[in-house]
Amino acid sequence: MKIAIVGAGIIGVTTAWELVSDGHEVSVFERRGAAAEEASFANAGVVAPGYVTPWAAPGMRAKVLRSLLSSHGAVKLRWPLSSRDLGWMSRWQKACKLETYLANRARMQRLAFYSRTRLHEVTEARELSYERSDGYLVLLRSKREKKLVQPGLDVLRAAGSVFREVDADEARRIEPALSTDTALAGAIYLPDDEVANCRQFALLLKWEAEALGAQFHFNCDIAPLSRAEPTSVSLASGSPPLRFDAVVVCAGLASASLLRPLGLRIPLAPIYGHSISAPIRESLNAPRSAVMDERYKVAISRLGQRVRVAGSAEIGGSLSTMNPSAVQTLYKVLHDWFPGAVTLQSGVQQWKGARPMLPDGPPVLGASGVPGVWLNLGHGSSGWALSCGSARVVADLVAGRDAGVDLEGLGVERLHLS
Numbered sequence: 001m002k003i004a005i006v007g008a009g010i011i012g013v014t015t016a017w018e019l020v021s022d023g024h025e026v027s028v029f030e031r032r033g034a035a036a037e038e039a040s041f042a043n044a045g046v047v048a049p050g051y052v053t054p055w056a057a058p059g060m061r062a063k064v065l066r067s068l069l070s071s072h073g074a075v076k077l078r079w080p081l082s083s084r085d086l087g088w089m090s091r092w093q094k095a096c097k098l099e100t101y102l103a104n105r106a107r108m109q110r111l112a113f114y115s116r117t118r119l120h121e122v123t124e125a126r127e128l129s130y131e132r133s134d135g136y137l138v139l140l141r142s143k144r145e146k147k148l149v150q151p152g153l154d155v156l157r158a159a160g161s162v163f164r165e166v167d168a169d170e171a172r173r174i175e176p177a178l179s180t181d182t183a184l185a186g187a188i189y190l191p192d193d194e195v196a197n198c199r200q201f202a203l204l205l206k207w208e209a210e211a212l213g214a215q216f217h218f219n220c221d222i223a224p225l226s227r228a229e230p231t232s233v234s235l236a237s238g239s240p241p242l243r244f245d246a247v248v249v250c251a252g253l254a255s256a257s258l259l260r261p262l263g264l265r266i267p268l269a270p271i272y273g274h275s276i277s278a279p280i281r282e283s284l285n286a287p288r289s290a291v292m293d294e295r296y297k298v299a300i301s302r303l304g305q306r307v308r309v310a311g312s313a314e315i316g317g318s319l320s321t322m323n324p325s326a327v328q329t330l331y332k333v334l335h336d337w338f339p340g341a342v343t344l345q346s347g348v349q350q351w352k353g354a355r356p357m358l359p360d361g362p363p364v365l366g367a368s369g370v371p372g373v374w375l376n377l378g379h380g381s382s383g384w385a386l387s388c389g390s391a392r393v394v395a396d397l398v399a400g401r402d403a404g405v406d407l408e409g410l411g412v413e414r415l416h417l418s
Contacts, residue, residue, distance in 0.1 A: 007251035014391035045323035049112035050161030054361025056095035074297035080315030088269035115389025132196035195290035270354035278342035
């Protein structure tokens with residue numbers, strides 16, 4: 001088939017790869033000047049399937065309220081709050097019921113474990129070389145945090161994650177550069193999880209897809225799809241429509257406006273996150289792989305000769321405005337655990353990205369209900385961890401094959417759209 005893909009983030013690139021590998025004629029349209037320029041650009045890079053869970057969870061509302069009152073809280077509300085943000089928050093609260101949470105958690109984790117397997121298969125088959133390290137360490141600063149994390153360990157057990165609880169001494173053997181000046185009550189070590197450079201992988205896989213015949217078109221802002229010709233695409237600035245047999249929408253936040261003329265109301269909202277990336281000054285003082293500060297929900301990742309510190313979750317505000325307090329929290333957590341690891345005088349990259357999140361958590365994969373229009377969107381903060389599996393699922397559905405993972409609850413019907 002002749003297939004158009006809208007969006008060349010990690011979701012669009014992996015989808016292009018899977019479809020062109022299946023023998024389809026693939027054209028990718030991206031509004032930015034290169035692949036993986038938005039939410040895929042400078043994320044934490046952690047691939048930890050057992051930790052892929054919905055935001056909408058019992059007790060989450062109280063946690064968010066407590067976070068709002070903390071200067072270093074992981075979740076913040078920013079002004080202005082749009083009607084989209086308020087509507088999203090209302091739907092999010094309704095999805096915090098225990099039954100809903102358990103179902104959505106199971107959906108996300110099935111997809112996450114499948115996706116990690118597919119990531120490794122593609123990496124091995126194409127002999128891709130990119131910045132990555134094995135192992136993930138969740139740091140617990142106090143005995144209270146050790147107690148509070150126990151329900152989360154039950155989740156990991158239920159998901160089949162390999163992990164072990166370790167004391168402070170063993171945690172420092174796993175990550176020898178951890179500062180001894182910061183209190184550490186223990187940690188959770190996940191040896192099968194990893195950190196990897198999402199954008200590097202996306203660029204490498206784009207080249208592999210191009211070698212098989214996929215065409216990527218950049219600086220192409222695509223107009224909303226037409227109800228009369230839903231499988232045709234044209235530029236927002238005006239151009240003759242290009243006709244395809246199918247269109248796959250992987251455009252992150254822009255997906256909602258692209259699909260609205262088709263009668264699809266996708267409740268996507270941007271959840272903003274920040275990161276800083278800095279060159280390593282002394283390798284022995286830097287992390288070996290990735291750690292997560294459980295208290296502040298900040299990840300510190302080793303990516304080649306750089307360290308990336310990523311965190312924060314902001315509802316409202318704008319992509320163009322960096323939040324100084326969020327960036328300050330990143331520097332604080334970095335200094336707490338790896339002081340002196342990086343050079344901060346020059347070469348520091350500060351980044352803010354908009355995660356395209358659905359209120360209840362899981363992405364939407366597969367048929368849109370409109371003939372020829374397919375969806376791969378709404379991955380939120382788990383886009384990198386879910387990307388390879390989501391792409392394979394969509395490619396199998398387009399081909400009329402059974403997917404390699406249970407798709408219950410991952411279709412557009414879950415959103416009760418008109």
